[in-house]
Amino acid sequence: MKAKIGVYVCECGPNIGETIDIPRVLETIPALEGYEDVELVPKSFGLLCSPAGKEYLAKEITDNAFTHLVIAACSPRDHNSTFIGVCKEAGLNPYLYKIINIREHCGWIIHDKEAATDKAIQYIRSGISRVLYQSELFERQLEITPDVLVIGGGIAGMEAALSLASEDRKVYLAEKTGELGGKAASFASLLPRQGRGADVIREKIKAVEENEHILVHLNTELESSIGFLGNFEVVLAGNGDDEKTDLKVGATIIATGYRMSDPGSFTGYEYADTDEVYSSLEIERMNGGEGIALRSGAKPASVALIHCVGRQEKGYCSRICCNYMMKIAGYFKKQSGATEVTEFFFDMCLPHKADQEFFDHSVGLGIDFKRVKEIGLSGTSVEFTETGGGKQRMDFDMVVLASSLEPPEGTEALAELLEIDLDERGFFKEAHQTTDPVATSIDGIFVVGASQGPRGVSDSMLLAQATAGRIRSQLKPGGKIVPEVKVSEIMEAYCTGCRTCLEVCGYGAIYFDDQKGISIVNEAVCRGCGNCFGSCPSGALRTKHFTNKQLYREVTEALK
Amino acid sequence: MTEKQQEREFTPKIVGFLCNWCTYAAADLAGSTKLEISPTLTVIRVMCSSRVDHNLLLTTFFEGADGILIAGCHPGDCHYGKGNYYARRRYAVLKKVMEGLGLEPERLQLSWVSASEGNRYADVVNAFSEKIKALGPNPINGRPDF
Ligand SMILES: Cc1cc2nc3c(=O)[nH]c(=O)nc-3n(C[C@H](O)[C@H](O)[C@H](O)COP(=O)(O)OP(=O)(O)OC[C@H]3O[C@@H](n4cnc5c(N)ncnc54)[C@H](O)[C@@H]3O)c2cc1C
Ligand code: SF4
Ligand code: SF4
Ligand code: SF4
Ligand code: FES
Numbered sequence: 001m002k003a004k005i006g007v008y009v010c011e012c013g014p015n016i017g018e019t020i021d022i023p024r025v026l027e028t029i030p031a032l033e034g035y036e037d038v039e040l041v042p043k044s045f046g047l048l049c050s051p052a053g054k055e056y057l058a059k060e061i062t063d064n065a066f067t068h069l070v071i072a073a074c075s076p077r078d079h080n081s082t083f084i085g086v087c088k089e090a091g092l093n094p095y096l097y098k099i100i101n102i103r104e105h106c107g108w109i110i111h112d113k114e115a116a117t118d119k120a121i122q123y124i125r126s127g128i129s130r131v132l133y134q135s136e137l138f139e140r141q142l143e144i145t146p147d148v149l150v151i152g153g154g155i156a157g158m159e160a161a162l163s164l165a166s167e168d169r170k171v172y173l174a175e176k177t178g179e180l181g182g183k184a185a186s187f188a189s190l191l192p193r194q195g196r197g198a199d200v201i202r203e204k205i206k207a208v209e210e211n212e213h214i215l216v217h218l219n220t221e222l223e224s225s226i227g228f229l230g231n232f233e234v235v236l237a238g239n240g241d242d243e244k245t246d247l248k249v250g251a252t253i254i255a256t257g258y259r260m261s262d263p264g265s266f267t268g269y270e271y272a273d274t275d276e277v278y279s280s281l282e283i284e285r286m287n288g289g290e291g292i293a294l295r296s297g298a299k300p301a302s303v304a305l306i307h308c309v310g311r312q313e314k315g316y317c318s319r320i321c322c323n324y325m326m327k328i329a330g331y332f333k334k335q336s337g338a339t340e341v342t343e344f345f346f347d348m349c350l351p352h353k354a355d356q357e358f359f360d361h362s363v364g365l366g367i368d369f370k371r372v373k374e375i376g377l378s379g380t381s382v383e384f385t386e387t388g389g390g391k392q393r394m395d396f397d398m399v400v401l402a403s404s405l406e407p408p409e410g411t412e413a414l415a416e417l418l419e420i421d422l423d424e425r426g427f428f429k430e431a432h433q434t435t436d437p438v439a440t441s442i443d444g445i446f447v448v449g450a451s452q453g454p455r456g457v458s459d460s461m462l463l464a465q466a467t468a469g470r471i472r473s474q475l476k477p478g479g480k481i482v483p484e485v486k487v488s489e490i491m492e493a494y495c496t497g498c499r500t501c502l503e504v505c506g507y508g509a510i511y512f513d514d515q516k517g518i519s520i521v522n523e524a525v526c527r528g529c530g531n532c533f534g535s536c537p538s539g540a541l542r543t544k545h546f547t548n549k550q551l552y553r554e555v556t557e558a559l560k
Numbered sequence: 561m562t563e564k565q566q567e568r569e570f571t572p573k574i575v576g577f578l579c580n581w582c583t584y585a586a587a588d589l590a591g592s593t594k595l596e597i598s599p600t601l602t603v604i605r606v607m608c609s610s611r612v613d614h615n616l617l618l619t620t621f622f623e624g625a626d627g628i629l630i631a632g633c634h635p636g637d638c639h640y641g642k643g644n645y646y647a648r649r650r651y652a653v654l655k656k657v658m659e660g661l662g663l664e665p666e667r668l669q670l671s672w673v674s675a676s677e678g679n680r681y682a683d684v685v686n687a688f689s690e691k692i693k694a695l696g697p698n699p700i701n702g703r704p705d706f
Contacts, residue, residue, distance in 0.1 A: 075588045076605070077580075101603075104591025109682075110599045119599045126602070421641070432637070441641050486607075504610075506641035529640035530611025534650055539615070546606060551616055558602035559573050559624045 004039040005128060006066040008057065010048040010073035012103055019107030021117040025072070028121050035128065041066070049079050054086050061090035068131040069097040072124050075104045093136040095485075095545060100127040126557035133550045141480040142524065144230030148471060149174065149249045151222055151414070154182020156449020156460040157255030158204045163468030165213035168477035172247055173208065174220045174236050176410075180205045182257050183281065184457055188288045191327050191456065192354035198288060200457075217245065221410070225252065225418055228525045229444030229474065230481045250475040251444045252418070253467055254428055256408055258450040263403035266310040268376035275379050276300070277399045280321070280328060287331045300339060300397035303332050304382050306375060307345040310404035316425050318454040321402035322349040326362040328400060333365045342368045342394070344375055344384060352456070405454040418445055419508040427453045438467045441506050443525070446470065486545040487526035488533060490519050494540035501532035501541065572626040572692040574601040576685070577616075579609045579644075582633035582674050589678030597682050598689040601629065608632065609670075610643030614654055617668065621658075621700065627667045627692035631684070634672040644672070663700055666691065 007029055011017035022044050029042040041064060047053050048071065061069060069092060071083055076099045087094040102120040110116035146169045150157045153175030161171040173180075184190065185201045208214050223237040223244070232252060236245040260281050263269050271277040276294055278286075286292045294300055305325050311317060325343060332339045348371075350356055363369065375384040380396045407426045415422050420440040421429040428447040431439035438446050446467045449460035474481070490501070490510075495518040502510045502519060509525040510532060512518075519540075521532070530543040578584040584605050590597060606612060609632030620628055630647060638644040648670060655665040669688055673681045 075584075075591070077585060077588055101588075104588045105603055106599075108591040108594050109597040111596050115599050119602075122602065431641075432639075504646055506643070527640060529608040529643055530606065531608060531640065531643050531646055534610050534613040534646060536613075543607075543611060546611060548613075548616055548619075551604060551606070552619060554602075554604050555575055555616075555620050555625070556623055558575055558604070559620075 001067065002037065002039060003067045003132060004041065004064065005068040005070060005131065006060060006064060007040055007042040007070045007072065007124065007128065008048060008060070009042070009044040009102075009124075010053075010071065011044060011046050012074060013047065016073070016103050016107050019113060019116055020102060020120050021113060024117055025121055025124065029124065029128075032125060032128070038128075038132070040128065048073055049082050054082065057083070057086050058090040061087065061092050066092060067096065068134070070100060070124065070127045070131055071097070072100040072102045072120065072127070074099075075101045093138075095137040096131060096134055098127045098131045098134065100124055122558060122560075125560070126554045129553040129557045130550050133547070133553050134545065137485045137544055139482050139485050141482055142230060144475055144479060144481050145248050145250045146475045146477040146479075147171070147247070147249045148475075149222075149232075149234055149236075149247065149252045150255055151252065152176070152182070152255035152257055152449070152451065153180040153208075153216070153218075154255060154257045154449060154460075155184050155201060155204065155457050156257065156451070156464045157182070157253070158208050159461045159464035160253045160255060160448055160468055161214050162204070162207055162211065163465050164471060165211050167213070169213065171214045172217060172236070172249065173214055174217045174222060176219070176221050176239065176256075178218050180208060180216065180218075186281075186285045186288045188284070188331070189327065191323050192352060192358060192458075220245075222414065222417060228442075228483075228522070231524075232444065251446065251471050253464075253471075254414070254418070254440075254445070254447045254451050255449045255464070256411065256414065256451045258405040258427075258454055259408040261310055261314070261404045261406045263309050263401040266313055266403070269309055269401060271377060271379065271399075275399075276397060277377065277380060277401065280324065280400055280402045283328055283331070283400050287328075292331060292335060294397060299336055300332075302340040302396045303342070303398045303400060304380070304394070304396040305329055305341065305343045305400045305402070306377075306382070307343065307402050308347075309401045311346070314404045314406070314425070316404075316453075317347075317349060318402070318405040319349065319351070320405075320454055320456050323352070323355060323358070323456070325400075325402050326358060326367070329362060329367045330365065333367070337366075340368070341366075342370060342396070344370050344372050344382070346372060352458075405450070407451070411451075418442065420445055420447075423453070425453065427451060438463055438470060442508065443527075444474075483524045484526065484528050486528040486543070487523045488521050488528065488530065488541055488543045489523070490521055490536075491540050491542060492516070492518055494538050495519055496538050496540070498537060500535045500537060504531045504535045506531070570693060570696060572600050572689060572697075573624060574627040574629060574689060574692055575620050575625045576601045576603050576629040576631060577606050577609070577612045578603055579632035579639070580605055580607050581639035582637065582672075583631035583681065585675035586673045586677050586681040589675065590681045591678075593678050595678065595682040598686050600689045600692070601685050608638060608640050608643040609647035610638075610640070610650075612647060612650070614650065614657070617654055618657070621661075621663060621667070621698060624698060625667075626695070626698045627669070627688060629669050629671065629685070629688055631671045631673050631681075634674055637672075637674065661700060663698070664695055666695065667698065 448463040
């Protein structure tokens, strides 16, 4: 069948109408060299993306029975999807159409109208040449399960579970220990409003336990996970027994939180078990239990609170310590107003909206804030250099250390199991720090709360709620997903089985078939970036809709 | 300018492979800001800078391109994670291959331009175009004889 290509130039009001000589474009197209076997139908229209434009275009496609379509208009980032919709409606496979950006790439940036018109003709030629080498692609619909697995039962994990569980969506909550609540469960009060503190956590635990759509698995960890968004098969394993649970879930949320690093492991803070030196977490536990006391049972008369322990060695700020140390100072003052509290800090980090107020309040309680350049311990004797001062030594009854927060045990293994990345600090890495903060490099695997890096309760809940929103829109109960169709494929005959592509794929979309000795792309997982293509030494790869032939056509026309 | 001078004025042909997520968006921004950009460059959209393989680049030179620009997201910002690091490695290798072919390595340039850097996009393209103009035409126009 002879190809019949519709070539529609959009005026876009004056945007293209006045910057490009459209009549000249239309005149040139039918006479293009090298297309004698092809019927080219060039036309122009006012605003193709308007309702009238779309209707016109759909009718043109049907009436003319075009085999291919080229639209010379704006950026594909603006209206590619609009015209894909029109093609579908008119019964033309949308992968046989191409949009050419003559507005942003010609009319708007080449200020000489004749030159802009020449360039537009060149781009349109490229487009015509390319569509002839494009092939039909077909979208597939896959059934999904809307159920979700949450790993970690701290505040972040519980909030995610509560935000997602419903009549038509089960949530499995796997917690490694025997209790829900995470670290915050032991805190007597919670910043920024202090208020009821641990009660907030207790209420959440109760809500989770009472929710019939949340299935809690205590003393349980993830054993394996395979699959892709909407279709993961996971196995949970009891860590005290041999119990295994097989589940099908559509998405997994990691909420494994953080761990406090051992303060005694940092230079200058080596202390003995018998010293009256405690980590901030130990103080939270004491305060939430019997009250804060020395080993003798007496209340301390003087306390040193030291911030930023291990920050230098770790190379990052733990973000929440400045805040909670003021809260801890308040615990001491509440026990006895006479306790002398000195806080040693390097930089005061007060990022949240209520922080400044809380700082002023703490100063009002009579807490002595000392900004230091250097600090070290010898038992409960603190040697320090204040900024702008000399070396000093002060003796205290008790020392409390805000030690760096680090990823919990098992983080690396979990990352490996789920094939996702860790950041330079060892916490789970977001797909994009700025623009995609709860997703990971694997579609359908999310990371929330402190498992992304140190953060407070409200930020942890925020991420959990954001993730729940993402999952609700991606995995609608009863819904289907349409995987990317512009994916890569490996041509068996050319693959030498070198496995280079496996290494470069950031999505684990390629697996090795041991029997055939070749690599295979899992099309449901592939995102079509083309990195494997760029890496294959044997030319065995092909990225659909961005094949070399298609790109060569564009290149060749551009260089004519 | 006399007609003769005009004839002698060399207009380079440059192909720009831009990643969809960053640099292509920057080009859109440059467009909507109506910045003036040299028509010497033809944009070819790819999903990620990592898609651009050696075959495609060499063919583009053999077909007569005087310069090639590969542009994508800044390191750490690739939409697909690490694609641009791989692109950088492949680029470094290709520079060596070009030397062997008698092609000035400067004819290939890799730049990072984010979606918000419309001005930078215009500057990169215009400066590259000037550079290629100064270098003159591609010496191996047509497939080399090995
Ligand atoms: C001393 C101190 C005081 C603080 N005070 C405040 C405050 O006043 N206000 C505030 O907003 N924030 C405060 N924070 C921060 C607060 O602790 C965190 O914001 C919060 O705990 C983060 O919740 P999360 O659920 O992300 O992590 P976590 O609380 O760490 O919970 C993670 C859960 O996951 C489980 N888990 C870990 N690994 C696995 C695994 N592989 N499989 C299954 N389960 C696993 C853990 O057992 C745990 O139950 C304080 C922190 C410290 C250290
Ligand atoms: S389709 Fe694009 S070029 Fe045409 S009117 Fe709409 S915005 Fe303008
Ligand atoms: S890189 Fe190419 S040859 Fe090597 S395993 Fe992958 S597809 Fe096969
Ligand atoms: S195109 Fe990208 S996502 Fe798909 S298999 Fe290749 S490297 Fe992986
Ligand atoms: S997506 Fe822009 S470089 Fe990879």
